[in-house]
Amino acid sequence: MTSRNRILVIITGVLVVAGGILSVSTFSMAAPRQKNAKSADSVIIQDPRFNFPVAPTTMTTEAHSRMALGFAGYTVEPAMVEPGKARSVAEQQDLEKVAEILTRLAPVPTQRLAYFDWLNRPDSAVRFKSWGCLLQEAKPINGGWEVRLTAMARGTDAQGQHIDIFNRFLEEYTLNDAGELHFVRCSAHPDDNAKPRFGRTGL
Amino acid sequence: MIWIYKISRYDTYTVLFVLLLISLNLSAFAAVLGITSTPVELLLGNSIYCIPNLTGNTSPISSTIWSQRKIFSNGSATPWQVLGNEGQVVVYGEVPVTYELKLVTIYSSIPGMPTPPSPTTHIRAWSVMEANGVRDESGFNQEIPIGNSLELVYWVQRGNQDCGPYISGMAQERLTNRFLTGYGQLPSTSWIPQYPSPTFRLGGGRIWDEHSADTTYWNIVPTPGIISSAIQELRIAWDDPWSNHYYQNLGSKQIVHRKVSSTNWQVTH
Known part of the structure; x- marks a missing residue:
């Protein structure tokens, strides 16, 4: 091999190595973007505590997770006794016990998220703050309770002041003695016309 | 002998006179005894007026330096903060902590004495107790036209005694039922x-709570009848300089x- 050929071989080798390094580095730079893009597309909040599918909704990832996951202030309280009805001591104790468990479990089915999705619209006058649920019934069944819940949202205005949200979402679960919660069904409150209803009660 | 006796008696008088002068001089070096406050106790939201505790023959004072610090329930304390160097000072019980007031007194030289007396330091502490209740001041049972708002006013109290106007913190409520x-x-x-x-605030030792009636269901509410009801829990929230949160629970109505x-x-109860 002449010295000229030797130089050509060396230059070719250098170009091959440089090209390889360039392509690898480009690939590795692109990889995280690809990963992020994939995770942004799959907006799935999968919670192993529930046995129902959690599907993507129209909400953004940020809004979805803010409403769905461990947002501070989730409460479940026994509903007041309706006029003309009575509640035994045992029933009241059951309600308080189940309310405490549900507050800890803080269930948020995706249907509820979709129902209150309007709170996440950029032009919404009220912002989501936390969930406030009323426990209507905890009916003892074999190995646990059948639970009826009215889920409501608390809101704030742009200044952070409290706003009441009057829309209601009805949910039913079974809760077994092991503390496992199973979703049964849900629906909008029959009095709701699905339009956003919010304001200040004056209290 | 008689002469000697007279001399001796004269000496005795001289010695007594000198002793008297010395004692007068010594009493002229008497220091400040402590801090006197009016009133004696410091209650939440109130103030106390403090002066040095002087006797009639206290040495001339060059200056007094008053400093204050707060000691919190967790044991932490603020640095001493100089309040002033006047002959008196006012301490405000804004939050339920222990207030310590320090008085450093510096004395003037006395004619005939080579050096002035050494400065003295006195510290006095007051533990301010938390507020634990409110009483209605105004706003309840007033009839007003629908569409108008009204302001309920509560006096903050400690053991059925009104607290003073200097309480610091933020009033908060929680509505249940x-x-x-x-x-x-x-x-x-x-x-x-x-x-x-502006619609729910603490000011002047009182909580100002603005109410307006919900008119959504006005036409279906019987006359007379209940528009809305709730249990109102009240508290005062305040922070220490390290952003630890403290609360004074004022009960519920x-x-x-x-x-x-x-x-x-x-609005009624």
């Missing part, structure tokens, strides 16, 4: 407001918005 006629039950609120609000006529409403 909320019921709106025509709608039903609403979930309890969290502690609100979370930021200072039933609040009812009542329709009293076709045009008027009121």
